[in-house]
Amino acid sequence: MSKKIEVEDKILSKNDKLANELRQLFLDKKVLVINFVSSPGSGKTSILENILPKLSKKYRLAVIEGDLETENDAERIRKAGIKAYQITTGGACHLEAFGIKNALPNFDLDNLDLLIIENVGNLVCPASFDLGEDFKIVVISTPEGDDKPAKYPSMIRASSAIIVNKIDLAEYMEFDVDKCIDYAKRINPNLVEFRTSCKTKTGLDDLIAFIETKIEEKHAGIRG
Amino acid sequence: MHEASIAQSLLDVVIETAHKNSVKSVLSVEVNIGRLAAVEKNSLLFAFDALKEGTVAEKASLIINDIPIVGKCNACGLEDEYDNFVFSCHNCGSYDVTIISGEELNIKEIEVEDE
Numbered sequence: 025m026s027k028k029i030e031v032e033d034k035i036l037s038k039n040d041k042l043a044n045e046l047r048q049l050f051l052d053k054k055v056l057v058i059n060f061v062s063s064p065g066s067g068k069t070s071i072l073e074n075i076l077p078k079l080s081k082k083y084r085l086a087v088i089e090g091d092l093e094t095e096n097d098a099e100r101i102r103k104a105g106i107k108a109y110q111i112t113t114g115g116a117c118h119l120e121a122f123g124i125k126n127a128l129p130n131f132d133l134d135n136l137d138l139l140i141i142e143n144v145g146n147l148v149c150p151a152s153f154d155l156g157e158d159f160k161i162v163v164i165s166t167p168e169g170d171d172k173p174a175k176y177p178s179m180i181r182a183s184s185a186i187i188v189n190k191i192d193l194a195e196y197m198e199f200d201v202d203k204c205i206d207y208a209k210r211i212n213p214n215l216v217e218f219r220t221s222c223k224t225k226t227g228l229d230d231l232i233a234f235i236e237t238k239i240e241e242k243h244a245g246i247r248g
Numbered sequence: 249m250h251e252a253s254i255a256q257s258l259l260d261v262v263i264e265t266a267h268k269n270s271v272k273s274v275l276s277v278e279v280n281i282g283r284l285a286a287v288e289k290n291s292l293l294f295a296f297d298a299l300k301e302g303t304v305a306e307k308a309s310l311i312i313n314d315i316p317i318v319g320k321c322n323a324c325g326l327e328d329e330y331d332n333f334v335f336s337c338h339n340c341g342s343y344d345v346t347i348i349s350g351e352e353l354n355i356k357e358i359e360v361e362d363e
Contacts, residue, residue, distance in 0.1 A: 149250030177333030178286035
């Protein structure tokens with residue numbers, strides 16, 4: 025004989041519950057948390073190296089780096105003068121909320137305005153795991169192909185902003201920036217768009233201005 | 249391969265439910281997975297079978313229900329199924345479509361041995 029027991033629970037309920045606790049904590053402490061997601065090599069760390077020193081003139085910042093192995097990215101951020109903590113997942117393809125929780129004792133949230141989480145380079149898995157962030161920014165770079173948003177729609181849907189990076193190479197890569205952003209906006213019409221190059225320093229000031237606005241909104245108690 | 253993490257989270261809920269109900273053995277686990285959830289079915293089945301060993305769910309089979317994407321257009325009100333990820337209303341073309349189902353990553357029920 026057998027019987028059925030109804031469960032009606034989300035599979036990731038534990039992660040989601042912890043993420044919501046973190047979100048409440050970040051709200052109480054008025055810390056803006058941005059989760060940066062992309063394929064490996066899209067230039068997330070380069071973007072951060074470029075924008076964080078400028079943001080740090082006005083705000084108190086820290087970075088959590090997620091990678092399978094090495095402290096390389098955290099060291100790059102530290103060289104830019106920003107506090108960084110490296111999570112090495114040891115093979116896992118994404119960060120989870122408990123990893124963020126475990127990293128938090130390394131930061132003084134009472135003296136922080138912006139916490140950046142640079143997720144493991146992967147356009148699939150991080151979409152499913154809420155980290156308690158205010159929003160995700162997805163980075164797509166021109167060597168990847170302009171149909172990337174159409175291939176990875178879940179991440180596009182999960183993100184609030186898209187950065188097309190390495191636009192200085194667009195011509196050589198035959199990457200149509202407008203087409204890429206058009207694909208993305210058909211999947212998620214509310215995406216805020218940025219077009220950047222860390223080589224030519226294009227578009228980075230727009231991104232900085234956007235993040236500053238979001239930090240101010242968080243201080244004012246407006247949810248992201 | 250985040251399906252391993254998802255399988256582990258699923259097993260955690262199953263084992264917890266089994267213990268709460270003093271269950272000796274779980275026979276099957278039924279889940280609803282939306283097409284928007286970005287879960288690869290075979291990877292999830294593989295990970296579930298590997299991770300269930302030695303638990304109260306080691307005899308359990310995993311039943312996956314595919315949940316289609318259904319959206320409601322906020323402009324004209326049409327409720328329709330979508331077979332891709334571009335949500336342009338099939339009636340009026342508006343992109344202002346609210347997803348009603350297709351994002352599920354839920355456990356529905358478990359079947360257990362009853363003495």
